[in-house]
Amino acid sequence: xxxxxxxxxxxxxxxxxxxxxxxxxxxxxxxxxxxxxxxxxxxxxxxxxxxxxxxxxxxxxxxxxxxxxxxxxxxxxxxxxxxxxxxxxxxxxxxxxxxxxxxxxxxxxxxx
Amino acid sequence: xxxxxxxxxxxxxxxxxxxxxxxxxxxxxxxxxxxxxxxxxxxxxxxxxxxxxxxxxxxxxxxxxxxxxxxxxxxxxxxxxxxxxxxxxxxxxxxxxxxxxxxxxxxxxxxxxxxxxxx
Numbered sequence: 317x318x319x320x321x322x323x324x325x326x327x328x329x330x331x332x333x334x335x336x337x338x339x340x341x342x343x344x345x346x347x348x349x350x351x352x353x354x355x356x357x358x359x360x361x362x363x364x365x366x367x368x369x370x371x372x373x374x375x376x377x378x379x380x381x382x383x384x385x386x387x388x389x390x391x392x393x394x395x396x397x398x399x400x401x402x403x404x405x406x407x408x409x410x411x412x413x414x415x416x417x418x419x420x421x422x423x424x425x426x427x428x
Numbered sequence: 429x430x431x432x433x434x435x436x437x438x439x440x441x442x443x444x445x446x447x448x449x450x451x452x453x454x455x456x457x458x459x460x461x462x463x464x465x466x467x468x469x470x471x472x473x474x475x476x477x478x479x480x481x482x483x484x485x486x487x488x489x490x491x492x493x494x495x496x497x498x499x500x501x502x503x504x505x506x507x508x509x510x511x512x513x514x515x516x517x518x519x520x521x522x523x524x525x526x527x528x529x530x531x532x533x534x535x536x537x538x539x540x541x542x543x544x545x546x547x
Contacts, residue, residue, distance in 0.1 A: 348533040359538040420470035
């Protein structure tokens with residue numbers, strides 16, 4: 317089982333739609349969580365950190381469920397410019413080292 | 429401007445010819461890391477460093493070397509490149525998240541990437 321799992325998609329949605337992605341992680345010692353956005357073959361860019369209480373940034377809402385070990389990303393009122401791959405990232409501190417584990421990403425295509 | 433700088437951006441070379449990809453960050457970050465990204469496999473960690481003179485293997489370290497003599501630089505060395513090392517490489521850096529109750533979210537900042545082709 318992969319340490320961080322995401323549905324690869326693609327999710328094809330019309331402009332204005334609401335879309336949600338989930339990501340599950342296997343290491344219960346994981347301590348910090350992030351969503352990144354990656355455009356085709358470019359560097360990943362931080363979209364938002366994910367906090368236990370849930371957090372919102374404009375049209376984007378991220379939530380963490382530690383009991384079920386998953387994080388989610390909700391995008392409201394999708395724009396064409398939201399088309400990208402969304403990477404879930406989990407960070408944990410085990411055996412004296414930090415490790416960032418990336419999911420393989422969920423591809424989103426927003427259609428006109 | 430806070431950034432992670434990789435060089436070169438693109439390189440085509442031949443099997444066996446030693447090469448180095450440089451990475452430099454200006455944010456005084458302790459943690460630095462190298463990843464490779466291949467279609468369908470996502471980002472896989474090659475090596476990471478938690479501070480100067482402290483480096484450790486990631487998930488796919490074979491065929492690579494790194495060094496961390498200074499805090500800002502973390503070069504990736506391919507002593508004898510082979511075609512299976514053709515890939516898109518990213519360097520990243522972050523502050524140390526802390527430990528236990530002082531753990532805080534410290535996201536990684538990425539360089540622009542290096543597209544490497546080994547013929």
